[in-house]
Amino acid sequence: MHLTELTENVHEIAREGEMRVPTRVFASEPLLEKMREEGRTLEQGSNVATLPGIQKYSVVLPDGHLGYGFPIGGVAAVAMDGGVVSPGGIGFDINCGVRVLRTDLDYDDVRGHEQALVDRLYDLVPCGLGRGGYVRTDRDDLEGILAVGMEWMRDAGHARQADLDHCEESGRLPGDPDAVPEDAKRRGVNQVGSLGSGNHFLEVQRVTDLYDAATADAFGLREGQVVVMIHSGSRGLGHQVCQEYIRRFERTYPDLVDSLPDRQLVYAPLGDPVAEDYLGAMYAAANFAWANRQAMTQAVREAVADLFDTDAVDLVYDVCHNVAKEETHTVDGEDVEVLVHRKGATRAFPAGHPDVPEAYRDVGQPVLLPGSMGTHSYVLAGGERSMELTFGSTAHGAGRLKSRTQAKREYTAGDLQQRLRSEGVYVKARSGATVAEEAPGAYKDVDEVVRVSDALGIGTKVARMRPVCNVKG
DNA sequence: ATGTCC
16 A cells, blocks of 8 residues: 655555545544554545545545444545445444534533533433434324425424524435335334434533634634534434445345455445435435434423523534535536545535535534544534545544443443543433443544644634533433 | 344
């Protein structure tokens, strides 16, 4: 593997073997070293470069690490004309994503009430692997959610129009409920408004640092303000969609599977019935994930209204981490229609892009970047150079450093919770094992990931938040 | 990530 540094934080793996394009790794030397240590992250990036129709280069972002077939922290743009879709390039948790809610509360208003707040949120939002959601839905409701996402939530009284106006894609992609397997629907019908497990969380935070006052103001953020970050996805429904379609792709293209550098790359040509069905099901699962985060937003509104007597809980923005979308990008000076696979990657469109909500058009799309539990999180703005460098994308988080198993061996939930509590952070979790798996030490340094994104100009620093209380699965 | 095995 020939890896050369092109400019600061930009490295290229030259095309070789079956690669149709090179691989670009956007990382500092320390982050690159972590990827090398992990072993196969960079190899996975180059495997992605073999996809038919892939444009320019396979992208590995600063938080890149090992995933199913494709690296997590990866972007692959394939031509709509002659390209393919690969479920591994989107991931099992379809439209896993993050939203941030801003309140009119200051840290001083919440201080001393953290335990009551975390208890209330924990009671309202089912978390962990169990069933049940904040919003009761039946089978017909689910069909509506799969078809139109946040629009169904609004029409059913679970969302304000302003929520849709401040959500990526207005919370709706062209979902096809008929393409969603029956098993997936069964799993999803009772999970609208449930957190899940693993790295998913619901966290009350306070804004501690502003780096770009004008953009922070446009996002409605100010120092000392209390905000709420929700990180969750499409739960069992999205997982089942991914799993069943990977099986369907494998059965449809057995020869392809055998010819691939990694069978987990399995793909289908765009336009093929199985590819179109997958896209419809994947978009439907994305709609479900938005409905899920929206339902939890309603739970937050209930808790905040009850405890602090305010209904000022507004959506700043909602980003997808795991999705593929049709976009127009410039390749060799020409506009090309591409299917952009983002897996563990955040869209980061710059100021002026027509897909940035009107309210933020002049400053760029908000990019919500969670750190690990108990450290801090960031709000960035889509950067000027993201279209040129990364198909309008940046990192999605700190990136895992230690495996879940390794983390469980090294950390103890009780110790961690006690230490965080002494720092003023209240963590309430369904499972101690999850707390250990999500220990800050199991993650890379989020500050370094953000520093590189900012330095590259793909996502620039706007604000930093510290945790106040955190609900985990 | 995930009714951590249909």
